[in-house]
Amino acid sequence: MTGSILEIRDLRVAFTGAAKPVRAVDGVDLALVPGEVVALLGESGSGKSVTLRSILRLHPENKTRIEGSIVAAGIDVMALSGAALADFRGKTVSMIFQEPMLALDPVYTLGAQITEAIRKHESGVSADAARKRALGLFERVRIPSPERRLDSYPHELSGGMRQRAMIALALACNPKVLLADEPTTALDATVQVQILLLLRELQRELDLAMIFVTHDIGVGVEVADRIAVMYAGRIVEIGAVRDVIRAPRHPYTIGLLSTRAQGGRLSGKRLPTITGSPPDLASLPPGCAFAPRCSSATSACLEAAPAAVELGHGHAVRCIHTAAVA
Amino acid sequence: MPERAQEILRSPGYWVTVWRRFLRDPVALLAALVVLGLILMAVFAPWIAPQDPFQGMSLQRLKPPGTEGYPLGTDELGRDMLSRLIHGARISLFMGIVPVLCALAIGAAIGVVAGYSGGWTNTLLMRTVDVFFAFPSVLLAVALAGALGPGLFNGLIALTLVFIPPIARVAESVTTGVRTRDYVEAAKASGAGALLIIRKHVLGNVLGPIFVYAMSLIAVSMILAAGLSFLGLGVKPPQPDWGLMLNTLRTAMYTQPLLCALPGVMIFITSIAFNLMTDGLRSAMDIKT
Numbered sequence: 001m002t003g004s005i006l007e008i009r010d011l012r013v014a015f016t017g018a019a020k021p022v023r024a025v026d027g028v029d030l031a032l033v034p035g036e037v038v039a040l041l042g043e044s045g046s047g048k049s050v051t052l053r054s055i056l057r058l059h060p061e062n063k064t065r066i067e068g069s070i071v072a073a074g075i076d077v078m079a080l081s082g083a084a085l086a087d088f089r090g091k092t093v094s095m096i097f098q099e100p101m102l103a104l105d106p107v108y109t110l111g112a113q114i115t116e117a118i119r120k121h122e123s124g125v126s127a128d129a130a131r132k133r134a135l136g137l138f139e140r141v142r143i144p145s146p147e148r149r150l151d152s153y154p155h156e157l158s159g160g161m162r163q164r165a166m167i168a169l170a171l172a173c174n175p176k177v178l179l180a181d182e183p184t185t186a187l188d189a190t191v192q193v194q195i196l197l198l199l200r201e202l203q204r205e206l207d208l209a210m211i212f213v214t215h216d217i218g219v220g221v222e223v224a225d226r227i228a229v230m231y232a233g234r235i236v237e238i239g240a241v242r243d244v245i246r247a248p249r250h251p252y253t254i255g256l257l258s259t260r261a262q263g264g265r266l267s268g269k270r271l272p273t274i275t276g277s278p279p280d281l282a283s284l285p286p287g288c289a290f291a292p293r294c295s296s297a298t299s300a301c302l303e304a305a306p307a308a309v310e311l312g313h314g315h316a317v318r319c320i321h322t323a324a325v326a
Numbered sequence: 327m328p329e330r331a332q333e334i335l336r337s338p339g340y341w342v343t344v345w346r347r348f349l350r351d352p353v354a355l356l357a358a359l360v361v362l363g364l365i366l367m368a369v370f371a372p373w374i375a376p377q378d379p380f381q382g383m384s385l386q387r388l389k390p391p392g393t394e395g396y397p398l399g400t401d402e403l404g405r406d407m408l409s410r411l412i413h414g415a416r417i418s419l420f421m422g423i424v425p426v427l428c429a430l431a432i433g434a435a436i437g438v439v440a441g442y443s444g445g446w447t448n449t450l451l452m453r454t455v456d457v458f459f460a461f462p463s464v465l466l467a468v469a470l471a472g473a474l475g476p477g478l479f480n481g482l483i484a485l486t487l488v489f490i491p492p493i494a495r496v497a498e499s500v501t502t503g504v505r506t507r508d509y510v511e512a513a514k515a516s517g518a519g520a521l522l523i524i525r526k527h528v529l530g531n532v533l534g535p536i537f538v539y540a541m542s543l544i545a546v547s548m549i550l551a552a553g554l555s556f557l558g559l560g561v562k563p564p565q566p567d568w569g570l571m572l573n574t575l576r577t578a579m580y581t582q583p584l585l586c587a588l589p590g591v592m593i594f595i596t597s598i599a600f601n602l603m604t605d606g607l608r609s610a611m612d613i614k615t
Contacts, residue, residue, distance in 0.1 A: 056515050083519070090516035102508035107530040117516045169516065
């Protein structure tokens with residue numbers, strides 16, 4: 001796709017620390033244009049966070065094998081190393097972590113951590129100027145009494161305020177791509193909505209491309225333009241939010257959507273479930289990874305991993321029964 | 327009441343909070359005052375001591391505490407016990423604090439490097455340290471001091487070597503814990519290099535616990551130093567040192583039991599004061615998380 005700010009091609013990540021390599025990500029293609037939000041949806045261990053961390057090359061090098069190509073804002077991420085990689089992280093692509101209490105250093109004030117990031121990337125900035133920018137960022141993420149909060153330590157803030165500070169930190173060096181790793185999972189429901197709205201607002205204002213990892217379909221729908229559903233290290237279905245939600249084509253997506261509690265309509269009844277459990281990533285079957293749990297699986301499903309079937313409008317599904325399921 | 331609200335909201339900062347919490351702990355505060363008193367006593371020993379600690383009166387040997395002119399009695403050479411105890415604090419505190427500081431610098435460096443690197447570097451460094459761990463600390467100190475020969479400086483080296491392994495071990499385990507924390511990954515994700523991460527995010531989180539642990543070793547170091555002196559491997563007479571005094575006075579154990587217990591009492595008071603102070607500091611610093 002031309003004009004994309006982030007392009008991932010055939011990304012494969014395997015963790016080689018154990019006796020058998022664990023293929024956490026197995027051929028992911030994803031491209032984002034500036035100002036676009038893609039939600040990576042999937043259950044634990046589906047490879048969504050691993051994909052995200054690969055974009056910043058955060059996996060330990062000696063225990064991970066990464067293949068494929070990642071290009072962000074014209075920079076070939078796989079070719080970066082040393083100082084160039086450190087410069088890329090945080091400046092071109094930055095990340096918001098799941099648990100702000102753990103992701104902020106407890107022994108430094110929030111202001112110190114933000115100014116550190118700014119001065120790391122822009123060597124000419126004075127301490128005063130960096131602090132002014134940090135203050136501006138705190139106002140932008142709407143932290144009350146920002147002046148005082150800059151001198152607070154992470155443990156002195158509530159969960160929602162901490163996540164706002166984390167967002168301010170991630171935006172400190174004007175990145176072009178923002179990666180959000182379940183940024184609302186650790187927060188309570190009312191705060192979740194506020195943070196989602198704030199992220200959406202900032203993303204529009206700054207024209208950021210954003211990948212938003214979540215396992216909550218509702219959150220994905222709220223925040224994203226497109227949804228990519230991951231299963232066992234592959235994107236099994238991707239498309240505009242309304243296409244994927246209204247007309248899901250992959251049996252896994254259909255299953256996921258049917259497991260949601262739909263208001264009061266189903267009260268008193270058991271929620272439907274997808275039977276079985278996710279496959280062992282160290283010994284994936286040769287065919288479709290979802291086949292063992294799929295009600296419409298045939299013997300053809302077990303032979304080869306299905307290729308993506310394009311359904312128009314960028315809606316693509318990896319299932320050989322796409323026509324039949326519809 | 328907006329002003330009142332501002333007062334409450336203002337965050338006092340980490341060390342101020344630690345200090346306030348420390349002040350609220352009466353036992354730790356008392357211990358800290360005792361430690362402070364001992365340090366002042368050591369520093370101003372020549373001015374405080376009523377008599378010359380080296381000048382003995384052969385007619386006034388082994389007088390019990392309370393004797394006219396000798397409030398704590400005299401030792402086996404007729405020297406004033408009070409003056410000798412005051413002067414003894416100098417060497418005892420020196421031998422308590424300095425070896426631990428030296429070991430802190432070396433041990434923390436080894437431990438932080440091992441903990442942050444992980445893998446082979448960690449295995450190599452820590453297994454080497456473990457070799458020294460295999461010996462009981464007293465035995466190791468005695469063996470080293472014996473091999474190096476008696477004397478203050480050699481005793482210092484021996485004690486430093488004894489304390490490097492435990493400090494390195496603690497530093498390694500704390501660093502390993504910190505290394506896998508999210509904020510280290512977050513620092514990496516926002517572009518910090520390995521050196522910056524070690525200097526700010528690892529050391530910042532690791533030095534506090536290591537320092538507190540090292541403080542708790544000061545009492546041990548003092549006792550070991552006293553033990554070395556007692557065995558004749560540390561300070562040489564006529565230097566006043568609590569351990570050495572314990573040694574030379576032991577011959578009078580049956581005639582003047584109170585007198586020969588005095589240096590031991592000083593060692594006991596000092597080490598327990600250091601321990602209680604460290605304990606208070608540890609709990610005062612345990613705020614975050």
